[in-house]
Amino acid sequence: MFEFMKTFTVRANYECRKDGILPGYLGSTIRGILGHCIRETYCQEKDKKCFLCERREDCMYVRCFNNTGGEAGAVNPYNIYVHGQGKEKWEKGDTCVFDLTLLGTATEYAEVYLAALIDAEKKGWGAARLPFRLIHVTDSKSGKMLYARGKSWLHNLNPTILSIEERNASYACINFDTPLRIVSSGKLLRNLPFDVLIQFLSRRMSLITQKYTDVCLEWDTEMMLQQAAQIRIADESWREVPFSRYSINQKTGKLELDAIFGWVLYEGDLSCFVPLLEAGKYVHIGKGATIGFGHYEVFYDS
Structure with missing residues (x-):
């Protein structure tokens, strides 16, 4: 894909x-x-x-x-x-x-x-x-x-x-081993519903593709998010972590970037989302991706 x-x-x-x-x-x-x-x-x-x-x-x-x-x-x-x-x-x-x-x-x-x-x-x-x-x-x-x-x-x-094999999957466990920052309407999300994951991941992949390849990805975004909304969270565990980095644009010299750590187990018909989930391991997800935020491993039931 x-x-x-x-x-x-x-x-x-x-x-x-x-x-x-x-x-x-x-x-x-x-x-x-x-x-x-x-x-x-x-x-x-x-x-x-x-x-x-x-x-x-x-x-x-x-x-x-x-x-x-x-x-x-x-x-x-x-x-x-x-x-x-x-x-x-x-x-x-x-x-x-x-x-x-x-x-x-x-x-x-x-x-x-x-x-x-x-x-x-x-x-x-x-x-x-x-x-x-x-x-x-x-x-x-x-x-x-x-x-x-x-x-x-x-x-x-x-x-x-970026060659990715398709596979059938009914369960996917995603483990974030670096801070994750998904911000919606100015607020940090404290967990990660599957449709939100797909929304932000597909957006990032589209932007990178548009800017740094000669291909323009055409998603049926509405249908994709409707399908993603059917995927359930079977289990999850999150904790908030404070993070700050040096910034010359801040009066204090620091930019505060609260984030979350954790894992989530999804359940449902995940097969069509596997290529995007696999690509996400390369591009990361959320804010701060260039400095390593939003890096994850994903494991499937088959």
Whole structure:
């Protein structure tokens, strides 16, 4: 169903070089570091905001990292998933492992992202500016090396298509292992009815497809949501988690982003929704997807 979408996930391994404290969810920190690295390399108007810059249409930083809007909104063609979420106390020798997933046309600029990962070890991480050394970067799917000890294997930068097998399913258990932020009418949802999941997931997939592929998805949204409304919640467990990240646009310097953690077991005729649920594992769902929010695993009864 989504074979038109190219995807490529690189896995980066860094070693902490000094004891210190970092935020429990490092996706925002890592995104900021990579953004600085790409901007320093490609931005020619560093004193201007991207959305005000006349060069934005041809800027590699905007194209790869900081989409300023348009018909598809400000959706970006990548996301970050940090393994071992929740760790705050770091000691020298600890390793940080995270995945950077590229979607659609972003896969054509994989070298740009790889260069940013290499440059990231020159930056201090977090408010404490902890130093990290890049150990290696690999293709998370094939395991092939992309970078280690100053050597790059650019011929291994090979994206794949988003190939998803159909399957019959009457039960699906979705486990969110990063914060989930689904906001409707300005309010954070405290649970996740299936039709809401499908509404937000299909919307995100449509925006990414529109902006970063040459395909325009045409959903029968009304019928799809009617079918989704028939899926029941068999069991669920949620808890609220506070989250904040640094923001220069806030007076306090912090942006508060409350979220929920948990899992939900759905019951019903889920077979037609399996491709979208599987695609969601790559694109994530909800706000903060680029920094790793809304990442989930899904398990079926067959």
